[in-house]
Amino acid sequence: MSDGARPAPGQRTPESAARGAVVIGGGLAGITAALALADAGVRVTLLEGRPRLGGLAFSFQRGELTVDNGQHVYLRCCTAYRWFLDRIEGAALAPLQDRLDVPVVDLAKPEGRRLGRLRRDPLPVPLHLGRSLAAYPHLSLAERASVGRAALALKGLDLADPTLDTQDFGSWLAAHGQSARAIEALWDLVGVATLNAVAGDSSLGLAAMVFKTGLLSDPGAADIGWAHVPLGELHDRLARKALDSAGVRTEVRSRVTSVSVMENGGWRVEVPGERIETDAVVLAVPQREAYELLPPAALDAPERLLEIGTAPILNVHVVYDRKVLARPFFAALGTPVQWVFDRTHASGLRSGQYLALSQSAAQDDIDLPVAELRARYVPELEKLLPGTRGAVIEDFFVTRERTATFAPTPGVGRLRPGARTKASGLYLAGAWTATGWPATMESAVRSGVSAADAALRALGRPRPSRLFAFEEAA
Numbered sequence: 001m002s003d004g005a006r007p008a009p010g011q012r013t014p015e016s017a018a019r020g021a022v023v024i025g026g027g028l029a030g031i032t033a034a035l036a037l038a039d040a041g042v043r044v045t046l047l048e049g050r051p052r053l054g055g056l057a058f059s060f061q062r063g064e065l066t067v068d069n070g071q072h073v074y075l076r077c078c079t080a081y082r083w084f085l086d087r088i089e090g091a092a093l094a095p096l097q098d099r100l101d102v103p104v105v106d107l108a109k110p111e112g113r114r115l116g117r118l119r120r121d122p123l124p125v126p127l128h129l130g131r132s133l134a135a136y137p138h139l140s141l142a143e144r145a146s147v148g149r150a151a152l153a154l155k156g157l158d159l160a161d162p163t164l165d166t167q168d169f170g171s172w173l174a175a176h177g178q179s180a181r182a183i184e185a186l187w188d189l190v191g192v193a194t195l196n197a198v199a200g201d202s203s204l205g206l207a208a209m210v211f212k213t214g215l216l217s218d219p220g221a222a223d224i225g226w227a228h229v230p231l232g233e234l235h236d237r238l239a240r241k242a243l244d245s246a247g248v249r250t251e252v253r254s255r256v257t258s259v260s261v262m263e264n265g266g267w268r269v270e271v272p273g274e275r276i277e278t279d280a281v282v283l284a285v286p287q288r289e290a291y292e293l294l295p296p297a298a299l300d301a302p303e304r305l306l307e308i309g310t311a312p313i314l315n316v317h318v319v320y321d322r323k324v325l326a327r328p329f330f331a332a333l334g335t336p337v338q339w340v341f342d343r344t345h346a347s348g349l350r351s352g353q354y355l356a357l358s359q360s361a362a363q364d365d366i367d368l369p370v371a372e373l374r375a376r377y378v379p380e381l382e383k384l385l386p387g388t389r390g391a392v393i394e395d396f397f398v399t400r401e402r403t404a405t406f407a408p409t410p411g412v413g414r415l416r417p418g419a420r421t422k423a424s425g426l427y428l429a430g431a432w433t434a435t436g437w438p439a440t441m442e443s444a445v446r447s448g449v450s451a452a453d454a455a456l457r458a459l460g461r462p463r464p465s466r467l468f469a470f471e472e473a474a
Contacts, residue, residue: 018043019459021280022269024256024293027055028441029429030284031239032084032448033455037282038246039464040456045276046248047269049255052236056401057441059232065347066230069399070315071339071358073193077213077221078442080449088238096225103327104189106138107383108334113137118189120219126151128219138185138333147186150176155216157208159436165413169207170200185333190214193331193339195438196311196360196405206408206438226329229346259283259293259426267425280455284429284448287406298423304415308432309407312400314362316377317343319395323353324387335380336365352394355381366400373398405439406432419450425458427451 019042023034026048034046052058057072074081076096085091101119116137120128126148133144153176157164169191173183183199194210195202214222227234243250251271258270259281269276283290291305299305329341339358347354357377359365365373374396382388406412416434419427429451430444437443456463 025284026053028444029448036452054235059230076223080445103330106333164205167204310403312366313404314359316357321392
């Protein structure tokens with residue numbers, strides 16, 4: 001610690017027997033780890049290089065609008081993220097659907113016959129989706145029957161089988177009778193949004209995990225939830241309030257320059273102007289940043305972190321002078337548009353309507369100039385939504401996350417490390433670690449819990465009773 005500075009909450013001092021930890025990174029993984037450690041009585045310092053918390057799920061101001069950098073949703077089966085929302089007292093601000101209901105518009109069909117729906121009935125699995133699938137107009141009768149057979153085969157896969165990670169989901173689907181149309185209109189409709197990759201580029205292990213957990217585990221597992229307020233209200237303001245109440249020292253604009261082990265077995269974390277000595281460190285940063293901060297011999301093959309690829313997400317934001325969409329969201333087929341959400345109320349817009357287009361696996365579009373993106377997407381919205389044809393566009397802008405998620409390619413599983421490292425007292429967290437989930441908010445929270453759990457065991461502290469007891473993959 002720098003001379004003359006006050007002891008940090010994460011610092012071990014002769015005057016106090018309290019164990020300390022430093023969490024590096026203020027995204028969902030880091031916030032979760034900090035809360036779990038503090039709830040167990042550990043003195044925690046949370047360091048974040050950005051001026052706010054929330055990682056890649058944040059908000060910013062654009063004039064009078066409060067804009068989310070991207071549309072984020074979660075499912076009822078996301079028990080860890082639901083625990084997180086409860087822990088920060090934000091669950092009421094991001095409610096779940098009463099029952100899964102996804103409008104799907106197929107632009108290739110004539111107007112008046114374009115709308116289909118994927119929704120569930122209050123019946124046991126797999127009957128809960130039977131009626132919806134039987135009536136789904138975007139597949140032929142034979143394709144609907146083949147989807148049912150593939151779903152049963154998928155349900156029979158063992159997620160613990162490591163060979164699933166070496167195969168791609170697209171080839172598995174084709175081998176199980178899925179046509180290109182069935183993949184586009186159903187499997188990729190869900191998979192691209194959750195995996196950030198098309199079926200042919202996705203690990204069968206991760207895809208099977210998504211579909212088995214989300215659609216084939218419990219009737220309500222796939223019910224969709226999303227924030228009805230800006231993400232910054234949840235992941236920054238409420239998260240910081242929870243951290244403060246837990247006694248966590250939270251520092252933003254504090255970029256860590258080095259992490260090193262001391263002769264006494266403790267850890268030294270350095271930021272400009274301060275040196276913090278502590279018992280444990282949680283690295284909750286992206287994989288490349290973790291690689292740069294890892295001390296020697298912390299992992300057997302640290303270069304594997306650099307082999308974990310990334311995938312982009314593009315968000316297109318359009319503000320109209322009038323209401324053009326009557327439902328909260330819909331998915332689209334036969335068009336470059338993937339998912340469209342109404343963000344009017346959440347953004348604070350007082351008149352007109354604000355739509356956000358969430359475009360996953362956006363490698364072809366991520367670097368296009370705004371003018372080209374406008375020329376590409378505005379006419380598609382006019383085809384999808386008749387009400388836009390006479391509307392005036394008040395604002396058009398894009399947000400780009402070029403490294404939004406890790407790429408869920410076949411073989412990525414062997415590259416993802418667990419929470420523990422070979423260096424005693426040093427732990428890893430982040431959606432890219434070995435949670436068993438793709439790069440989602442759920443994966444981020446699970447990783448934070450796994451890292452905190454491992455640290456608490458090493459520090460000899462009991463797991464806090466308020467920590468939700470879900471199964472981790474540390």
